[in-house]
Amino acid sequence: MRxxxxxxxxxxxxxxxxxxxxxxxxxxxxxxxxKVKRFEEDFQRYVGARHAIAVSSCTTALHLSLAxxxxxxxxxxxxxxxxxxxxxxxxxxxxxxPVLVDVDENGLLDPEQLQKAIxxxxxxxxxxxxxxxxxxxxxxxxxxxxxxxxxxxxAAHAVGTTYKGRRIGGYHSAAxxxxxxxxxxxxxxxxxxxxxDDALASRxxxxxxxxxxxxxxxxxxxxxxxxxxxxxxxxKGNMTDIQAAIGLHQLARLQGFIARxxxxxxxxxxxxxxxxxxxxxxxxxxxxxxxxxxPIRLKAGLDRSAFIESLKARRIGASVHFVPLYRHPYxxxxxxxxxxxxxxxxxxxxxxxxxxYPGMTDADVEDVIAAxxxxxxxxxxxxxxxxxxxxxx
Ligand SMILES: *Cc1c(COP(=O)(O)O)cnc(C)c1O
Numbered sequence: 001m002r003x004x005x006x007x008x009x010x011x012x013x014x015x016x017x018x019x020x021x022x023x024x025x026x027x028x029x030x031x032x033x034x035k036v037k038r039f040e041e042d043f044q045r046y047v048g049a050r051h052a053i054a055v056s057s058c059t060t061a062l063h064l065s066l067a068x069x070x071x072x073x074x075x076x077x078x079x080x081x082x083x084x085x086x087x088x089x090x091x092x093x094x095x096x097x098p099v100l101v102d103v104d105e106n107g108l109l110d111p112e113q114l115q116k117a118i119x120x121x122x123x124x125x126x127x128x129x130x131x132x133x134x135x136x137x138x139x140x141x142x143x144x145x146x147x148x149x150x151x152x153x154x155a156a157h158a159v160g161t162t163y164k165g166r167r168i169g170g171y172h173s174a175a176x177x178x179x180x181x182x183x184x185x186x187x188x189x190x191x192x193x194x195x196x197d198d199a200l201a202s203r204x205x206x207x208x209x210x211x212x213x214x215x216x217x218x219x220x221x222x223x224x225x226x227x228x229x230x231x232x233x234x235x236k237g238n239m240t241d242i243q244a245a246i247g248l249h250q251l252a253r254l255q256g257f258i259a260r261x262x263x264x265x266x267x268x269x270x271x272x273x274x275x276x277x278x279x280x281x282x283x284x285x286x287x288x289x290x291x292x293x294x295p296i297r298l299k300a301g302l303d304r305s306a307f308i309e310s311l312k313a314r315r316i317g318a319s320v321h322f323v324p325l326y327r328h329p330y331x332x333x334x335x336x337x338x339x340x341x342x343x344x345x346x347x348x349x350x351x352x353x354x355x356x357y358p359g360m361t362d363a364d365v366e367d368v369i370a371a372x373x374x375x376x377x378x379x380x381x382x383x384x385x386x387x388x389x390x391x392x393x
Contacts, residue, residue: 008317020245039244048170049194051201054239058178058191063090065152065174068203075123080109082324082344102341111139124150129158132292162288169194185250187243207234260358261291275376298350319353
């Protein structure tokens with residue numbers, strides 16, 4: 001038995017992050033300022049985009065990107081059926097209708113189902129790079145070209161993910177990243193939009209700060225000017241220098257984080273492969289997986305709730321990604337039913353995300369492997385156990 005509870009996830013915050021936050025606090029410049037600017041430049045360079053706009057969350061990044069594409073009343077936006085609620089909620093906030101589409105066996109938006117869901121009202125597609133692995137972007141972009149649709153990538157899991165050799169966010173469509181506490185790098189709360197479309201970038205930036213003209217954040221510095229203009233009623237979604245202070249150092253450490261995540265995933269792959277009652281996540285050959293999640297699938301005979309409870313009893317945390325959108329009362333009220341999404345249903349029924357983060361020690365990883373192996377090999381209660389009892393009687 002473990003001495004300490006192994007949380008499902010933990011951020012890796014170092015002394016450099018702490019010192020940088022203290023520096024911001026002492027400097028007197030606590031909201032959007034020079035550190036946000038530096039963080040944006042570093043991030044834009046890292047993914048290979050022309051622009052990066054730091055915002056308060058990935059939810060805000062998605063919202064502002066769709067707003068900048070002028071999505072609104074009467075429009076339809078296609079989202080995968082199995083994602084975090086934010087992907088679809090922002091579509092609702094803009095007055096448009098989220099159209100849910102089934103995923104493939106890897107939890108990624110299925111291009112064939114996507115094509116079937118396109119109507120004359122469709123304006124945009126929001127593919128989710130689930131678990132840290134890229135969607136089939138070429139097929140999605142080719143449909144988008146054919147039907148003149150915008151693509152806004154939900155890259156909440158995908159900072160550092162590559163698709164055909166290039167990083168997500170460095171291609172032409174807008175991509176929205178998350179720096180929430182559980183994600184591959186964190187600023188506590190925070191997000192980023194990257195794009196190489198100049199007009200789109202300046203629109204998103206303006207919308208992120210009340211619709212005020214450019215560099216409004218700078219108006220209290222020596223070089224700034226008191227005058228600004230509001231060109232449209234924007235939102236309040238800017239990132240603070242306190243968050244960027246953390247982000248600067250997290251980004252510098254990101255490749256190390258990713259390497260450790262891959263190492264742990266590789267160990268899970270090798271050691272859990274022999275278990276016939278669970279399926280492991282697949283890494284596709286033309287995508288660089290960053291393993292934000294390691295979702296295993298329990299086959300019939302293993303009860304998911306009991307499995308997670310038993311892990312917890314062994315002081316190991318686990319989670320489920322995700323309860324599909326159509327299972328939430330609000331999205332059900334839009335008319336969606338589980339029968340319409342057979343693949344998402346199949347995945348959801350048995351999915352369990354194992355702990356996977358850079359701060360895990362090799363001993364932590366071994367504990368997870370031992371616990372999962374033990375639980376997966378145990379006969380389901382009420383079957384073999386009863387038989388044995390019957391024989392003994
Ligand atoms: C975490 C997450 C979001 C939202 O990110 P925030 O930064 O918390 O707003 C959006 N989409 C997916 C798929 C996520 O996992």
